Amino acid sequence: MIRRKLMMVERIMYVDHDTPINLVFTAKIKGEIPEENVKAALKKIQQKHPLLRTGIDRQSEKYPFFTEEKEIESIPLRIVERKTDHDWLQESEKEWFRLFKDEKKPLAQLVWIKGTNVSELLWVMPHCICDGTSAVALMRELLGLLDNPSFEMNPYPIFSSVDDFLPLDFNLKREKRKARLYLLMARFFFMMQRKSKKKNIGDNYLIHWREDSSITNRITEKCKAEGISVHALLCAAYMQAFKEIQGKQAKGKVISPVDVRHFIPEIKKDHLFAFAPTVELPLKKGNQSVMDNAREIKKELLQKIEKIEARKLLWMGEQMHPLVDRMITMLKSSTGGHDITLSNMGRIDIPNDYKHFTLETIISPTVAFPWLNSNTLVTTTYNQQMDFTFMSNEHFLPKEEALKIKNKATELMTSFV
Incomplete structure (x- = not known):
């Protein structure tokens, strides 16, 4: 059962319950693809990646957690009729502001701008679960499965905390002393900052x-x-x-x-x-x-x-x-x-x-x-x-x-x- 606190950097990209930061990654393909193949591909991708089977629990504890949902829904597929070569831009701008609030729905969505023999596929994910390399991997997997639906992918275990990545020679006692000092300095830094009324209003x-x-x-x-x-x-x-x-x-x-x-x-x-x-x-x-x-x-x-x-x-x-x-x-x-x-x-x-x-x-x-x-x-x-x-x-x-x-x-x- 997955339950992991969001890392500090993930929390910054998560911001809060009402502020979306979504990464949108688009590919343009020529050819026809069956809808059932797209849905089957999304199912296999969701089975591979642990974070695509989680929601974000914001209420149980002081900080938000990724929590596995046993009855989580499939990755949603939104199909849009393709009218122009610029539809991907309009759809991207819409998806920037999608809120992934429902804990029973995964932290991803696919938008299919479907035309005659030409389509755009848009992966949409909160930036708190992925970087650019992650997005490329998902697109590679999606296209591979669309072409070969029988291809099998192996799931991987999610790390439990950043401690899993610590080097063998990590001096915990020394680093804790450093951390206390850095935290004190950071608190002082923020205390000295003047409160600004400036904000992104455009x-x-x-x-x-x-x-x-x-x-x-x-x-x-x-x-x-x-x-x-x-x-x-x-x-x-x-x-x-x-x-x-x-x-x-x-x-x-x-x-x-x-x-x-x-x-x-x-x-x-x-x-x-x-x-x-x-x-x-x-x-x-x-x-x-x-x-x-x-x-x-x-x-x-x-x-x-x-x-x-x-x-x-x-x-x-x-x-x-x-x-x-x-x-x-x-x-x-x-x-x-x-x-x-x-x-x-x-x-x-x-x-x-x-x-x-x-x-x-x-x-x-x-x-x-x-x-x-x-x-x-x-x-x-x-x-x-x-x-x-x-x-x-x-x-x-x-x-x-x-x-x-x-x-x-x-x-x-x-x-x-």
Whole structure:
């Protein structure tokens, strides 16, 4: 019987009973698929992933728990008639605000935008149960089962607490002393913060675009030739774009999530997991070129990743539960010290050709954060095409200004190719 307290990071993404933070991940396919195959696939996926058989108990104890529901319903399937190529965008924006309140219903939904020989499939999940890698795994499993309904998948056990991930040499006594000190310092920090009346009161929006295979390949080859990563170039280009468009208001920093599976291999790529350590990357002062900045960013990123102790971070986070509500309040009212959160998921490992249909394209995940600074850029590469989703809210970053930043960053990235 599953009963596990939400980790600190899961609680932040959960926020509360009435505030949705949903991740929506979309795939476009060509071909016909029977409805019974979709429902059968969802059933098998639910049997594999423990969190898809749980609800969130918010009342029994002080903090919320994932609790297995013996008579939980199947993953809901919502079918929508496909009318235009942009229906996925409208449906995504609807699903951003879905509340997964019913404890008898799973923490996921599939939306099928069904057309003649073409469809979009949208996975919708609370961000507190999954990251981008989790979403890719679910899409890969769904498409595989739609093509081969007889394929069997093995369930995996859910971890009972973050203690399951602690290294053998973990010094509990020493780390507890550190935790008490950090908690005291954090309490003092929040006590000194002025209460802000600022909040996200604007409409959330999404800007989506894609670079064709020619541009994508030229960017990739140029990065290889220059000894930098595409991620470093993205960071440099977007920080420079914010600087040129916003002037002194720009922060000159990005936050980059890192897949926790790099550090904790027990968490497999096909396991649902929500925690991603983050790295803050600054833009160097001066008039360096975008390529020079990208080189510095790559170097700093590698250095900071090397220092990440993800197992200890998870454990330390669990000692900070008393401060989660204050953290959420600050996220909702603080402009933060960064321009944007930039998640580059890289090449998406999902087959293209199936027996009964073709996966035409993948659309990068989208999410509408309730934070004041909700600036988020997600990039993926599929079929040699880079795909981008840029999300924010009109109150904090007007869409017109976001488009200028996006255009400037694209210009900076493509000017040398």
